Amino acid sequence: MTFSIAKSAKAARLASRTIATLDSQKKNQLLLEIAAQIERQSDTILLANSRDLQSAQQDQLDDSMQDRLKLTPQRLEQIADAVRQIVQQPDPVGAISDVQPRPSGIRVGKMRIPLGVIAMIYEARPNVTIDAAALCLKAGNAVILRGGKEAIHSNLALASCIHRALEKFNLDPAIVTVVPDTDRAVMNELMTLHQDIDLIIPRGGEGLIRFVTENSRIPVIQHFKGVCHLYVDAQADLNKALALLTNGKTQRTSVCNSLETLLVHQSVAQQFLPMAATMFAKKQVKVHACEKSIEYFPQALAATYADWHAEYLALEIAVRVVNDFNQAIEHIELYGSGHTEVIVTQDYSAANEFIRVVDSAVVMANASSRFSDGGELGLGAEIGISTSKLHAYGPMGAQSLTTEKFVVYGDGEIRQ
Amino acid sequence: MTFSIAKSAKAARLASRTIATLDSQKKNQLLLEIAAQIERQSDTILLANSRDLQSAQQDQLDDSMQDRLKLTPQRLEQIADAVRQIVQQPDPVGAISDVQPRPSGIRVGKMRIPLGVIAMIYEARPNVTIDAAALCLKAGNAVILRGGKEAIHSNLALASCIHRALEKFNLDPAIVTVVPDTDRAVMNELMTLHQDIDLIIPRGGEGLIRFVTENSRIPVIQHFKGVCHLYVDAQADLNKALALLTNGKTQRTSVCNSLETLLVHQSVAQQFLPMAATMFAKKQVKVHACEKSIEYFPQALAATYADWHAEYLALEIAVRVVNDFNQAIEHIELYGSGHTEVIVTQDYSAANEFIRVVDSAVVMANASSRFSDGGELGLGAEIGISTSKLHAYGPMGAQSLTTEKFVVYGDGEIRQ
Numbered sequence: 001m002t003f004s005i006a007k008s009a010k011a012a013r014l015a016s017r018t019i020a021t022l023d024s025q026k027k028n029q030l031l032l033e034i035a036a037q038i039e040r041q042s043d044t045i046l047l048a049n050s051r052d053l054q055s056a057q058q059d060q061l062d063d064s065m066q067d068r069l070k071l072t073p074q075r076l077e078q079i080a081d082a083v084r085q086i087v088q089q090p091d092p093v094g095a096i097s098d099v100q101p102r103p104s105g106i107r108v109g110k111m112r113i114p115l116g117v118i119a120m121i122y123e124a125r126p127n128v129t130i131d132a133a134a135l136c137l138k139a140g141n142a143v144i145l146r147g148g149k150e151a152i153h154s155n156l157a158l159a160s161c162i163h164r165a166l167e168k169f170n171l172d173p174a175i176v177t178v179v180p181d182t183d184r185a186v187m188n189e190l191m192t193l194h195q196d197i198d199l200i201i202p203r204g205g206e207g208l209i210r211f212v213t214e215n216s217r218i219p220v221i222q223h224f225k226g227v228c229h230l231y232v233d234a235q236a237d238l239n240k241a242l243a244l245l246t247n248g249k250t251q252r253t254s255v256c257n258s259l260e261t262l263l264v265h266q267s268v269a270q271q272f273l274p275m276a277a278t279m280f281a282k283k284q285v286k287v288h289a290c291e292k293s294i295e296y297f298p299q300a301l302a303a304t305y306a307d308w309h310a311e312y313l314a315l316e317i318a319v320r321v322v323n324d325f326n327q328a329i330e331h332i333e334l335y336g337s338g339h340t341e342v343i344v345t346q347d348y349s350a351a352n353e354f355i356r357v358v359d360s361a362v363v364m365a366n367a368s369s370r371f372s373d374g375g376e377l378g379l380g381a382e383i384g385i386s387t388s389k390l391h392a393y394g395p396m397g398a399q400s401l402t403t404e405k406f407v408v409y410g411d412g413e414i415r416q
Numbered sequence: 417m418t419f420s421i422a423k424s425a426k427a428a429r430l431a432s433r434t435i436a437t438l439d440s441q442k443k444n445q446l447l448l449e450i451a452a453q454i455e456r457q458s459d460t461i462l463l464a465n466s467r468d469l470q471s472a473q474q475d476q477l478d479d480s481m482q483d484r485l486k487l488t489p490q491r492l493e494q495i496a497d498a499v500r501q502i503v504q505q506p507d508p509v510g511a512i513s514d515v516q517p518r519p520s521g522i523r524v525g526k527m528r529i530p531l532g533v534i535a536m537i538y539e540a541r542p543n544v545t546i547d548a549a550a551l552c553l554k555a556g557n558a559v560i561l562r563g564g565k566e567a568i569h570s571n572l573a574l575a576s577c578i579h580r581a582l583e584k585f586n587l588d589p590a591i592v593t594v595v596p597d598t599d600r601a602v603m604n605e606l607m608t609l610h611q612d613i614d615l616i617i618p619r620g621g622e623g624l625i626r627f628v629t630e631n632s633r634i635p636v637i638q639h640f641k642g643v644c645h646l647y648v649d650a651q652a653d654l655n656k657a658l659a660l661l662t663n664g665k666t667q668r669t670s671v672c673n674s675l676e677t678l679l680v681h682q683s684v685a686q687q688f689l690p691m692a693a694t695m696f697a698k699k700q701v702k703v704h705a706c707e708k709s710i711e712y713f714p715q716a717l718a719a720t721y722a723d724w725h726a727e728y729l730a731l732e733i734a735v736r737v738v739n740d741f742n743q744a745i746e747h748i749e750l751y752g753s754g755h756t757e758v759i760v761t762q763d764y765s766a767a768n769e770f771i772r773v774v775d776s777a778v779v780m781a782n783a784s785s786r787f788s789d790g791g792e793l794g795l796g797a798e799i800g801i802s803t804s805k806l807h808a809y810g811p812m813g814a815q816s817l818t819t820e821k822f823v824v825y826g827d828g829e830i831r832q
Contacts, residue, residue, distance in 0.1 A: 410783025
């Protein structure tokens with residue numbers, strides 16, 4: 001195969017100028033055409049997907065991996081609908097904000113512009129091919145998509161939908177590159193191309209993210225894990241606390257914004273822990289409890305150090321009674337992953353102080369951790385959740401795929 | 417010596433929580449005390465500086481290096497004044513913006529928070545020790561300062577001013593660390609400590625910046641070089657153009673926002689180039705000219721490929737006649753460094769289009785490139801100028817040393 005990632009990245013860099021300066025209407029027409037192509041070519045895509053599924057069975061990939069890989073007519077419809085939702089979102093590019101006159105006479109503002117070229121590195125989910133491409137295009141970026149070998153036929157079929165849409169509008173095909181060669185060497189080379197790629201976003205397991213972070217010469221936006229805490233304060237409304245605990249732990253367990261640790265103020269432990277225990281029993285939630293709380297949970301295991309760091313992603317929770325507000329904060333600082341933390345309290349000062357001092361990406365008072373995603377927070381579709389603070393922190397929508405330049409309006413002013 | 421950078425970074429991480437939650441008044445009191453200590457201990461600092469200067473003479477460092485290293489009573493006064501100016505700037509931390517209700521009933525906003533721990537790596541300028549510390553503290557960050565060995569005595573004397581100020585307010589001395597061991601091994605280890613350091617900002621020559629960029633496991637904000645362009649459009653006011661050219665090239669030459677390349681639309685070349693030639697002759701500016709312009713400059717050298725990339729930082733300029741607006745844009749895209757570009761034109765559409773499509777950090781119409789710094793653009797003191805797009809692009813003030821988290825106000829809402 002003669003595919004060259006270095007050449008592709010250089011072509012993407014050149015093509016990025018075209019998509020960067022396309023107006024909102026043209027970008028939206030392109031996205032609508034991609035959605036239409038997915039529907040039109042659904043048989044071809046499903047056929048390609050069946051080849052991937054066959055290989056997955058032969059290679060005995062586990063069930064959850066096979067499930068992530070599988071496309072159905074309904075799932076394709078959802079993918080096309082997600083693109084149409086991105087069309088509805090506002091275009092982040094081009095807005096000029098905060099223009100201020102300066103003593104020299106010049107006027108200075110900031111204009112939002114695309115980042116340039118974004119590379120996505122992901123595993124077996126073919127929907128990422130379309131989701132990521134659509135969001136990058138909306139924000140005016142060229143994109144390089146490197147999915148896992150398990151999904152390569154599906155990804156190439158989806159790529160062909162994108163390229164037909166680009167072709168229809170006479171746009172450079174290098175605006176979207178789906179890497180056809182899933183060899184690790186290609187990915188390793190991709191991570192060195194810092195002249196032509198501005199940002200890498202890895203999506204997948206912790207192993208993949210760590211590998212990319214440790215080897216990339218290009219800035220990486222990381223999403224490690226979500227060890228989300230619910231802290232039930234001394235002044236909590238315990239019925240609200242129970243509802244938030246139930247929703248956060250049991251509504252959906254395999255997601256990073258589900259709860260993993262419950263912290264309870266000692267003054268309400270005696271009243272609240274039996275309420276929690278009844279719910280856990282009913283919902284079959286396995287409990288890892290601290291010394292002070294274990295008596296409330298008949299079948300609990302003693303919590304170990306590892307439990308405070310655990311992202312169970314299952315019907316399983318760690319429980320700790322804390323002496324006071326400060327010990328709750330300390331626990332979160334020590335063991336949290338910087339994702340999402342919730343305080344339940346009716347105490348005005350405690351709520352404000354929690355929101356002020358906890359420095360996770362999303363900090364909530366009296367709301368379910370499950371709201372911690374781009375859609376629920378009002379960003380529209382999200383491309384990932386950053387748990388590191390540089391550039392973006394928390395759920396990332398189209399705006400996080402842009403930056404701002406300074407714009408200066410003068411009339412011949414010079415510096416004295 | 418028993419200094420451990422790993423231990424220092426861990427201590428800085430812990431101390432960062434203290435400075436992050438300090439209110440504006442206390443941070444400003446701390447900064448004022450640092451300024452006062454610099455004045456109070458000026459004799460001690462100058463004595464330490466004279467030791468560095470002696471070594472510099474013995475090691476036969478070049479004159480400009482010795483000049484950057486040298487402190488005088490007047491320079492110390494300027495350093496203290498710069499700190500007092502940072503006190504006057506608004507505190508970027510804690511502001512909550514854009515709180516919006518969501519359909520679920522929760523209200524979502526963003527709160528500005530410090531980054532955490534910032535490491536500065538710099539060379540022989542001792543003033544960076546105070547400038548960088550003050551700006552990081554203003555933005556609520558802990559800071560690790562690793563200056564060059566040439567300035568080590570000066571830096572440690574300045575560090576002692578900072579530590580006396582921290583002590584006066586009973587603050588953790590680990591909020592500011594001046595690395596006492598200038599061995600390269602210590603710097604190399606520092607660049608691996610991604611658990612405890614959030615950002616590295618290298619300040620100095622291109623070699624240093626490249627070394628840090630290529631070796632750091634921590635995100636780096638780079639400032640490579642400033643190859644700034646002045647484009648004189650077909651509809652330019654040529655008197656304004658001459659004034660902007662003179663100011664941009666000759667007001668100060670050793671700075672990154674001075675002009676390095678003049679682009680002239682062919683339709684005004686015959687009229688404008690003689691005006692430019694007269695000024696260049698008078699100001700003794702050496703010219704590297706393209707084929708179409710060389711006849712206007714009696715002593716010009718023929719411009720080579722290298723000239724289009726050159727950052728002369730001297731009374732020297734590259735000149736090119738372009739066929740049209742688009743060729744000017746292409747030239748800037750191909751050879752620019754993403755720093756600052758200026759169009760001179762009275763044509764409304766050309767000015768707007770230039771500002772829209774040129775994706776350098778600072779894009780100007782009819783204003784001098786010399787305005788491209790934090791102070792002139794209204795940011796207050798600057799910690800550097802980013803020429804890469806992630807996190808910050810262009811001059812970086814205190815706000816660029818912060819990030820935003822999501823804050824959510826609920827009343828027991830759960831996700832359906």
